[in-house]
Amino acid sequence: xxxxxxxxxxxxxxxxxxxxxxxxxxxxxxxxxxxxxxxxxxxxxxxxxxxxxxxxxxxxxxxxxxxxxxxxxxxxxxxxxxxxxxxxxxxxxxxxxxxxxxxxxxxxxxxxxxxxxxxxxxxxxxxxxxxxxxxxxxxxxxxxxxxxxxxxxxxxxxxxxxxxxxxxxxxxxxxxxxxxxxxxxxxxxxxxxxxxxxxxxxxxxxxxxxxxxxxxxxxxxxxxxxxxxxxxxxxxxxxxxxxxxxxxxxxxxxxxxxxxxxxxxxxxxxxxxxxxxxxxxxxxxxxxxxxxxxxxxxxxxxxxxxxxxxxxxxxxxxx
Amino acid sequence: xxxxxxxxxxxxxxxxxxxxxxxxxxxxxxxxxxxxxxxxxxxxxxxxxxxxxxxxxxxxxxxxxxxxxxxxxxxxxxxxxxxxxxxxxxxxxxxxxxxxxxxxxxxxxxxxxxxxxxxxxxxxxxxxxxxxxxxxxxxxxxxxxxxxxxxxxxxxxxxxxxxxxxxxxxxxxxxxxxxxxxxxxxxxxxxxxxxxxxxxxxxxxxxxxxxxxxxxxxxxxxxxxxxxxxxxxxxxxxxxxxxxxxxxxxxxxxxxxxxxxxxxxxxxxxxxxxxxxxxxxxxxxxxxxxxxxxxxxxxxxxxxxxxxxxxxxxxxxxxxxxxx
Numbered sequence: 218x219x220x221x222x223x224x225x226x227x228x229x230x231x232x233x234x235x236x237x238x239x240x241x242x243x244x245x246x247x248x249x250x251x252x253x254x255x256x257x258x259x260x261x262x263x264x265x266x267x268x269x270x271x272x273x274x275x276x277x278x279x280x281x282x283x284x285x286x287x288x289x290x291x292x293x294x295x296x297x298x299x300x301x302x303x304x305x306x307x308x309x310x311x312x313x314x315x316x317x318x319x320x321x322x323x324x325x326x327x328x329x330x331x332x333x334x335x336x337x338x339x340x341x342x343x344x345x346x347x348x349x350x351x352x353x354x355x356x357x358x359x360x361x362x363x364x365x366x367x368x369x370x371x372x373x374x375x376x377x378x379x380x381x382x383x384x385x386x387x388x389x390x391x392x393x394x395x396x397x398x399x400x401x402x403x404x405x406x407x408x409x410x411x412x413x414x415x416x417x418x419x420x421x422x423x424x425x426x427x428x429x430x431x432x433x434x435x436x437x438x439x440x441x442x443x444x445x446x447x448x449x450x451x452x453x454x455x456x457x458x459x460x461x462x463x464x465x466x467x468x469x470x471x472x473x474x475x476x477x478x479x480x481x482x483x484x485x486x487x488x489x490x491x492x493x494x495x496x497x498x499x500x501x502x503x504x505x506x507x508x509x510x511x512x513x514x515x516x517x518x519x520x521x522x523x524x525x526x527x528x529x530x531x532x533x534x535x536x
Numbered sequence: 537x538x539x540x541x542x543x544x545x546x547x548x549x550x551x552x553x554x555x556x557x558x559x560x561x562x563x564x565x566x567x568x569x570x571x572x573x574x575x576x577x578x579x580x581x582x583x584x585x586x587x588x589x590x591x592x593x594x595x596x597x598x599x600x601x602x603x604x605x606x607x608x609x610x611x612x613x614x615x616x617x618x619x620x621x622x623x624x625x626x627x628x629x630x631x632x633x634x635x636x637x638x639x640x641x642x643x644x645x646x647x648x649x650x651x652x653x654x655x656x657x658x659x660x661x662x663x664x665x666x667x668x669x670x671x672x673x674x675x676x677x678x679x680x681x682x683x684x685x686x687x688x689x690x691x692x693x694x695x696x697x698x699x700x701x702x703x704x705x706x707x708x709x710x711x712x713x714x715x716x717x718x719x720x721x722x723x724x725x726x727x728x729x730x731x732x733x734x735x736x737x738x739x740x741x742x743x744x745x746x747x748x749x750x751x752x753x754x755x756x757x758x759x760x761x762x763x764x765x766x767x768x769x770x771x772x773x774x775x776x777x778x779x780x781x782x783x784x785x786x787x788x789x790x791x792x793x794x795x796x797x798x799x800x801x802x803x804x805x806x807x808x809x810x811x812x813x814x815x816x817x818x819x820x821x822x823x824x825x826x827x828x829x830x831x832x833x834x835x836x837x838x839x840x841x842x843x844x845x846x847x848x849x850x851x852x853x854x855x856x857x858x859x860x
Binding site for chain 1: 586587693695696723724725726727728729731732750752753754756757777780790791792793794795796797798799800801802806808809810812813
């Protein structure tokens with residue numbers, strides 16, 4: 218099957234007064250229909266910005282450049298704003314991290330849902346209202362008819378996130394970007410939402426890009442994982458091998474620094490130091506100041522393998 | 537026994553709800569509703585629960601940062617709720633707190649030396665050059681460089697700020713520290729650093745911690761005993777190993793099973809709770825947990841269960857423990 222989404226060499230930079238922040242550096246990935254892909258990384262690694270860039274939701278002073286972003290046959294880089302609006306919310310949808318701030322507080326839940334449905338599917342007032350209620354029922358909101366007439370502040374965090382999911386899925390998008398959809402929620406509510414997302418994914422066969430910093434959530438939700446650090450992809454593989462056989466020292470560090478609930482450990486192994494200032498990313502591998510395996514290698518631009526440990530040159534040095 | 541450093545007896549904290557034209561009290565939010573436990577010297581009690589269950593309120597009430605509604609807290613022989621203001625101020629030297637948000641808990645207008653030195657001087661522990669040395673020592677102990685004392689909080693990253701908060705709390709050589717979600721606003725790679733630091737300092741200074749967190753896996757790592765809170769009450773408390781291996785309260789079971797495990801091969805038998813946490817202003821009748829409980833019976837809807845010891849220091853508040 219052909220690729221649903223192709224992203225090649227995506228670069229997003231923010232031109233600020235203090236300098237240029239390269240939030241996303243040469244990020245490339247492909248997504249097939251019905252895929253579930255995860256992006257893992259700590260705050261500021263560019264995982265959200267990468268997805269927002271694809272949706273073209275980056276404003277001034279942000280600048281998005283890429284060799285290629287295509288959705289099926291459409292070249293998203295060539296579309297104008299009006300054409301892009303037809304795609305956003307319709308073919309590509311986004312679930313934001315904070316359900317508390319991403320719903321408009323002055324409109325009812327139902328109004329906000331039917332807005333997208335009317336806009337993209339051209340349904341009438343009554344049909345779109347009915348469809349919004351059906352969507353609310355699908356995401357497991359009890360007494361959906363009443364909730365549709367409520368304002369967001371009347372709903373709990375978990376309910377709001379359900380409403381957001383209903384909204385994102387109302388036009389049956391081909392791709393759903395879920396940006397830390399459960400981070401702001403409690404674990405028991407998180408379990409409900411993850412279950413819901415898995416069920417819905419099977420039902421409407423949407424491709425999901427699941428952004429999270431929690432490898433536990435990622436390992437439950439997706440088949441393939443991208444690990445990002447300082448705006449770069451540093452490791453990419455299927456979920457199993459990322460978790461069982463991580464290769465990049467950062468991925469290993471990330472896994473080691475988080476205790477698991479089902480095991481007893483004596484000492485945590487943290488990653489030393491902290492994420493570098495995005496204005497002053499260290500030369501060479503951005504992880505080198507924190508890496509215990511760091512080697513003195515003259516780094517050329519455009520290296521493909523993102524850790525010298527696993528390259529020929531690195532291997533020689535190590536010996 | 538003498539090694540109990542903190543003892544809580546039926547601690548309650550109600551917040552009044554006002555309404556109507558004259559803002560009369562029309563009800564209470566029972567944020568903490570009758571909590572009792574003890575902490576032994578040198579141990580860490582992990583306090584877990586979901587947002588709104590009253591764990592932070594309890595932490596603050598113990599130190600009398602919030603005025604308690606009822607109950608008593610004993611620190612060694614002192615009753616914290618009954619001591620005079622003057623005496624409490626002296627006592628606070630022994631009782632310190634590490635706050636959740638390292639961004640808002642440090643005064644942006646003071647430099648780090650002043651932030652840490654302020655309390656040292658206030659409590660008359662040192663001044664002048666001696667104070668300076670103490671500040672630099674604390675910074676070094678907490679993994680910062682001593683010459684950072686002239687810098688201001690905004691110059692530090694989140695993890696470093698949390699280290700400053702810890703240095704401030706520990707500069708007075710306290711015995712008991714309430715750590716209110718000290719790692720939840722930090723990145724994963726930094727969380728482990730801070731938890732390790734807290735453990736090292738515990739060993740070095742013989743500290744006793746109340747570690748409040750919603751991160752169940754971190755609590756398993758750092759605690760000796762764990763208390764689970766739900767709607768203002770402790771529903772289960774016991775030794776860490778016992779709690780994670782053999783949870784007895786249905787809420788604890790659901791809570792533990794809900795934590796995602798980083799293992800793609802593991803098939804989880806997850807208990808998915810229905811519904812949300814009820815409002816503490818209007819808790820359900822009988823057992824607080826009954827509307828979401830899988831096993832609830834008629835009795836659970838009428839009669840409130842007591843927290844009772846079912847052997848080996850494992851206390852749980854559920855009518856049906858023996859039955860299930």
